[in-house]
Structure formats: C-alpha cells, structure tokens
Amino acid sequence: MAVFKEGELAILIDQKGRKYLISLKKDSVFSFHKGNVQINEIIGKEEGSRVVSTKGEHLLVFRPTLEEYILKMKRGAQIIYPKDISRILTALDIFPGAKVFEAGTGSGALTLYLIRAVGTYGKVVSYEKREDFYNTAKENIERFLLPDLRNVLILENKDISEGIEEGDFDRVILDLTEPWLFLDKVLSVLKPGGILGCYLTTVLQIYNLMEEFEKNYSQSLYKIGIFELLERNWEKQGLSLRPALRMIAHTGFIVLFRKFS
Numbered sequence: 481m482a483v484f485k486e487g488e489l490a491i492l493i494d495q496k497g498r499k500y501l502i503s504l505k506k507d508s509v510f511s512f513h514k515g516n517v518q519i520n521e522i523i524g525k526e527e528g529s530r531v532v533s534t535k536g537e538h539l540l541v542f543r544p545t546l547e548e549y550i551l552k553m554k555r556g557a558q559i560i561y562p563k564d565i566s567r568i569l570t571a572l573d574i575f576p577g578a579k580v581f582e583a584g585t586g587s588g589a590l591t592l593y594l595i596r597a598v599g600t601y602g603k604v605v606s607y608e609k610r611e612d613f614y615n616t617a618k619e620n621i622e623r624f625l626l627p628d629l630r631n632v633l634i635l636e637n638k639d640i641s642e643g644i645e646e647g648d649f650d651r652v653i654l655d656l657t658e659p660w661l662f663l664d665k666v667l668s669v670l671k672p673g674g675i676l677g678c679y680l681t682t683v684l685q686i687y688n689l690m691e692e693f694e695k696n697y698s699q700s701l702y703k704i705g706i707f708e709l710l711e712r713n714w715e716k717q718g719l720s721l722r723p724a725l726r727m728i729a730h731t732g733f734i735v736l737f738r739k740f741s
C-alpha cells in the first residue's frame with residue numbers, strides 16, 4: 481500500500497484503544513489530551529506506522545475502515561450501525577452492478593456501504609427530505625469516497641411522498657419512520673423479483689407495516705421475513721472472558737419482501 485499522502489484520511493489509535501479520525505493537512509497539528517502530533521510526521525509514512533505525541537503517547541496510524549469512518553463521521557440523523565448494515569447487505573443481496581433505491585439518506589452511513597457494494601457499474605439513488613441532513617450526508621460521502629465511485633450515487637434532497645423519479649430498481653431499502661405509507665411508490669419502481677427491505681426500530685412499526693402488507697400488498701409482495709438484528713461483543717480481562725458490560729446490542733429489525741407479478 482502506498483505511503484500516506486496529504487489530503488488523505490487517517491485513524492490514530494492511542495494506547496487505550498481510543499480512535500481519532502483526522503484529515504492529513506500539511507503543516508497542521510493534531511492535538512488531544514495526550515499531547516500533539518505534527519501531521520507532517522505522518523505524511524510519507526507507511527500505513528501501520530507508529531508516531532509519538534509530545535507527551536510520549538504512542539499512536540498507531542492506519543487508513544480508516546469504512547466502519548471506523550461512519551462511527552466517527554459527522555451525524556445529522558442517527559446512523560444504521562455497521563452490524564445491521566452487514567445484515568442488510570446480505571439480506572437484500574446487494575450485488576456489483578445492482579441499481580438500488582434508498583430513503584432516507586440520513587447521515588449517509590448505509591449509502592456509503594451501498595455504493596461500495598454495487599461498485600462502479602452499479603447505481604444508488606438516495607432521497608433525503610431534510611436539507612440539513614442532505615448536506616451532512618453529501619459532505620460525509622464525498623469525504624470518504626474515491627472520485628470513481630462518486631458517480632455511482634444520485635443524492636436528492638427530496639421527499640419520497642413526491643414520487644420516485646427513476647425506475648427499474650433491483651433493490652429498495654427504506655429507513656424511515658413510516659415505510660408502510662410508501663409501499664405503492666416502491667412497487668411502481670421495483671423490478672419483479674426485486675427485494676424490498678424496511679429497517680425499523682420498534683415493534684409497533686413492524687405491526688403497522690405488516691397490517692398494511694396483509695391488507696393491500698399480499699398479492700404483489702412475497703414476505704421473506706421479519707428479523708431482529710443482534711450482536712454482542714465480548715471482552716477478556718485476565719481470567720474473565722464475558723460479554724462486554726456496555727454494548728449496543730439491540731438496535732433494530734429488518735422486514736424483507738420480494739416483488740412478484
């Protein structure tokens with residue numbers, strides 16, 4: 481891997497495992513509670529190098545993974561956590577070259593993963609109704625993505641209730657409070673055989689979605705299932721190997737459908 485260049489992102493990890501996301505700006509200084517690091521010391525170094533702060537703290541320097549990036553990037557709306565994103569990518573079978581519609585964009589966490597999964601031959605169309613969230617998402621996405629992948633995305637400051645301009649989508653993912661209000665709009669743009677995923681955080685939302693599906697859409701959507709997305713992280717301290725005392729375990733559910741004609 482090439483050495484760090486000016487303008488790139490880097491993640492610094494201190495001796496306690498705390499992570500700091502920085503942009504490598506020439507002649508600037510990274511300051512934290514354990515001293516300062518001259519950014520010029522990082523530019524030109526190989527990934528995986530170590531730097532020492534003015535107060536003697538050793539820091540590892542890597543390029544951020546997408547997971548590290550989205551956990552540190554600016555937030556408008558609450559993001560979907562990486563553990564849920566990984567399940568969404570597999571459950572919706574997001575493939576290279578796929579055409580995917582997403583609403584709402586929020587902070588752009590899922591959008592970034594969708595872009596990477598569909599690749600340069602794919603397309604992601606994402607709608608966000610709030611202008612402030614749209615701007616934050618745009619900034620977050622542009623900061624991380626290499627230019628060749630930026631063309632994959634069409635990001636619109638738009639409310640899905642106004643309709644979806646493009647059509648012929650292979651996949652649709654809704655991360656909205658009331659997805660059941662938009663099933664007609666989704667059906668008009670999803671290809672037969674296409675997969676719809678609704679990411680939800682409460683059981684009442686699942687109930688409302690399923691009621692609407694049973695009343696009006698059971699002749700056009702096949703229900704794949706309702707899944708809770710759980711992950712527990714564990715810690716080892718000496719002889720104690722046990723689930724972490726603090727963790728984000730339950731975050732949400734995914735409800736999946738497939739369109740038939």
Ligand SMILES: C[S@@+](CC[C@H](N)C(=O)[O-])C[C@H]1O[C@@H](n2cnc3c(N)ncnc32)[C@H](O)[C@@H]1O
Pocket residue numbers: 557558559560583584585586587588589590591607608609610613638639640641655656657
């Ligand atoms: C929980 S956030 C999405 C987070 C996003 N998945 C991420 O990972 O960063 C839900 C977003 O949906 C947007 N939204 C809600 N209703 C909408 C609608 N009718 N059309 C477009 N966006 C909508 C909200 O403004 C909010 O930003």
